Amino acid sequence: MSLLRRVRDRIVSLRSPGGGVDRPKAYVNQKFVGDRIGARGPFVGFSFQNCEFQSSVVGFGPTFSDRTVVRNMMIKDCSTRGVQVGPVILEDVVIDGLRTAQLLQVWGPALKHVAIRGRIGRLMISDLHDPSASPEDKRAFKAANAAYYKTVDWAIDISDAEFEEADFRGVPGELVRRDSRDQALVRRNDLLDGRWRSVDLTGTWFGTALELMLDRNWESYVLVAPRRDKAYGILVKAIGRLRDAGVAVSD
Numbered sequence: 538m539s540l541l542r543r544v545r546d547r548i549v550s551l552r553s554p555g556g557g558v559d560r561p562k563a564y565v566n567q568k569f570v571g572d573r574i575g576a577r578g579p580f581v582g583f584s585f586q587n588c589e590f591q592s593s594v595v596g597f598g599p600t601f602s603d604r605t606v607v608r609n610m611m612i613k614d615c616s617t618r619g620v621q622v623g624p625v626i627l628e629d630v631v632i633d634g635l636r637t638a639q640l641l642q643v644w645g646p647a648l649k650h651v652a653i654r655g656r657i658g659r660l661m662i663s664d665l666h667d668p669s670a671s672p673e674d675k676r677a678f679k680a681a682n683a684a685y686y687k688t689v690d691w692a693i694d695i696s697d698a699e700f701e702e703a704d705f706r707g708v709p710g711e712l713v714r715r716d717s718r719d720q721a722l723v724r725r726n727d728l729l730d731g732r733w734r735s736v737d738l739t740g741t742w743f744g745t746a747l748e749l750m751l752d753r754n755w756e757s758y759v760l761v762a763p764r765r766d767k768a769y770g771i772l773v774k775a776i777g778r779l780r781d782a783g784v785a786v787s788d
Contacts, residue, residue, distance in 0.1 A: 564588050579606035586613045596623035596646075604647075614655075617641050624666040624678070626685075627651050635660070640702065645678060647685040648708060654697035656765070664707025664753060679707075686712060695720060700763035706749065710757030717788035719762035719769070721776045724786070725750055733784040740771045743779070760785065 565586045572593040574580075596605040606626045611633070618638035624645040630652070635641075637658030645666030653660075666678045686692065686709050693705065694714035705713065710722045727733075728751055738744045743760055750758050760779070762772030779785035 569593055574605060577603050577605060579608055580610070581608045582610070583607075584611040584613075585615050586611075588612075588615045590615065590617045590620050592619040594621045594623070596625035596644075597621075617658075622646070632657070637701075645682065645707060647682050648692040649685075649689045650691065650694075652694040652697075654694075655699065657698050657700045657703070659702035660700065661702070661704040662706055662708055664755070682707065695759075695761065699765055700761065701765040703761040703763050704746070705759055705761070706753075707755065708759075710755075710759045713759045715759055715761075719764065719773050719776065721760045721779065721785040722757060722788075723747065723750065723760060723779070723784060724757045725755060727784050732782055733779065736775075736778050736782050736784060738775050738778075740768055741775045743772075743775055747784075 562583045564584070566588070567585075568589040568591065570591045570593070572590075572595070574593075574595045575597055604624055604626050606628070607630060608628045610627075610630045612631070612635065614634040616636040616638070620641060622641070622643040624647070625643070626647045626649075628649040628651075630650070632651070632653045634655035635653075635657050637660065640659045640661055642661045642663060644663050646662060648662075664679070665675065667674070670678070689712055691714055692708055692712035695703070695705070696714050696716040710724070713720075713722070715722070728747055733747055746758065746760060749755070760776060762769055762776060766772065776785060780787045
């Protein structure tokens with residue numbers, strides 16, 4: 538991909554002509570269109586402020602073991618449109634304000650010290666790295682992420698985030714730093730007796746999330762009432778009922 542540079546409405550590429558990672562690391566008021574970043578890296582020390590990312594693909598390496606690694610990155614007041622993010626490894630990353638034109642889905646990342654704060658659009662982290670992968674590949678991927686998380690003291694901090702939509706599948710709930718006002722930890726063992734099914738979850742998607750916990754054997758998961766969701770009040774009350782029933786952890 539060629540490097541395009543304009544002074545205003547600047548369009549650039551993160552890929553250098555030789556495919557390496559030695560390039561400017563601080564980007565302000567720039568637009569990235571059509572990037573395909575699959576190299577392992579690591580990509581270290583990048584910052585993006587008031588930047589736009591469009592029609593780009595990040596983190597789908599040529600092989601399962603060749604995952605893109607990003608460390609010490611800051612994203613502030615940026616936006617995405619048509620962006621796909623694969624099973625990247627993110628370490629010491631701050632996302633402070635992110636607008637999303639549609640749901641931004643991150644497929645099966647491994648996270649360490651990722652802080653998300655400020656106004657955030659629609660974000661979903663999936664526990665699957667590739668929905669079309671073979672059962673063997675899915676099991677291998679799950680085992681790789683589980684081994685990674687055993688070395689992590691905390692994975693992600695969402696306590697100061699104002700989400701429009703948020704779902705963090707496959708991220709161990711015990712490793713999520715959260716605000717107990719509207720973010721609740723649920724452990725799989727507390728679902729096994731089925732009492733959660735008697736809790737009124739009308740108007741929420743929490744029932745679906747708890748079914749997924751059982752179906753996919755997640756040990757723990759964090760339910761989020763997104764602060765910018767029109768149903769915020771309903772979601773918070775549902776979390777309260779789950780806590781009263783002993784299903785969600787009472788902080």
